[in-house]
Amino acid sequence: MKPPEPGKKPKPARRAQAGAAPAKPHKSRKEQAAETKERLKLATLAILERVGYRQMRIVDIAKEAGVAVGLFYHYFPDIKSITCEVLSDFMSAMTVDARQSPRGDDLFQTLRTQYLILIRHFDKHPGLMRCMIQVSDEIPEFGEIWEQANRKWTNSFARYLEKCMGGKRPSADVAVLMAYSLGSMADAMMYEYYVRKNPDLLSRVKSQEHLAKILAALTYRAVFLKNPDMGLPDENEWRGWDKG
Template sequence: MPAATDKASARRPKGALARERLKAAAVAVLERVGYHQLRIKDVTAEAGVAAGLFHHYYSDLKSLVEEILDEYIAKFEATEHIERDVSKGDWFNRLRSHYQVAVRSHAEHPGILNCINQFCADDPAFRARWQASYNRRLQLLADVFPYVFPGSELEPHEVRLMVHALSGIGQDVLRECYIERNPDLLALQLSEAELAEWLAALFYRGLFARNPPRGQLQHAARLLSLKR
């Protein structure tokens, strides 16, 4: 397997390999110090390349970081890939598949996710791109709402409000757990699979006003005891 990877790398243009090396180095440094403390010399030192090589491929740190963050945005938007093993009518596992990506991304790269927050605060253009991406992802769910609930009397703007509010719960938990390192949440010692299932189950309950199917719960089955 390593040999195949080496051959694939050898076939890639030298410039593409250098850019990937710089991006990987920038990700590593971002995880340690955050965007506001990021320096070109730290990135090139991490990459093991001459400082002058950086400006051969990137005009400044902002352009490098934007390229990294845009790749993360594309990753979150890859719905077909995320849901590739789930049938369209399996709403609980469709939700869970997205939460699995979100939880894994926060767990593995909390610095990058925090960098997105920092970029949103500092750069109105990037904030608009991130919000547009977030809105598109949630709109996919809002668009199918009339078909899932044909008797619903909710107006489209009310459906969007509900979907955004439910999604916000998970976003807050992920930020508190992996970025803010909230000790109360860390004390729960939840695995990525457990947290993704709990967040998906809570979203499902809020959206469908019922519990997820019992057979699909591996970690949050006690949630089923909450009924009237």
């Protein structure tokens, strides 16, 4: 229901007419509490996206959520706890998105798809992506979650690289080192482009798809020492570089 316009009195409630739809049942206290908590979490996400963790205040969260400041403490003990919870939820949602795209036998196309998913998160939520890195150092509880998630993903990526290399696969230790190196390259590239707005990249990356292909091609070359058979970002420029 919209609030009345300034200078106008709210219209009196109409009596229920015969045959009218029954009024919606009142929500239980449990349901109301769940909705309030969700509003606080959504408000926190919005503020983290806009100004970051260090400048966020509880009074700002309460105002954004439309609740009294004192009500915040009914759900969260401090600003660290709500930040940890909302960023953990956000990271879990990112993981779910990534798992919706299965890893196939074609390394280049699989990488392109996986990178594109992460690129879209960076494009839509650059502030939250920045916050996750920042908060992982400042809130130990989230830092542990962040580290475990990164290690799990990197080791899974290492096993996938081993599988793709077939008979020429490296040792498990080398595969893990490759996975960390290549994953760090991609993360840093996206951070520079979407968070830091690096002008050298802004003037050269043409689209999300273009960036995904660049990262996939660089990763493919690092693994197989040659270009992929098809799907390069700029055929003429990259073909001349291929010595495979």
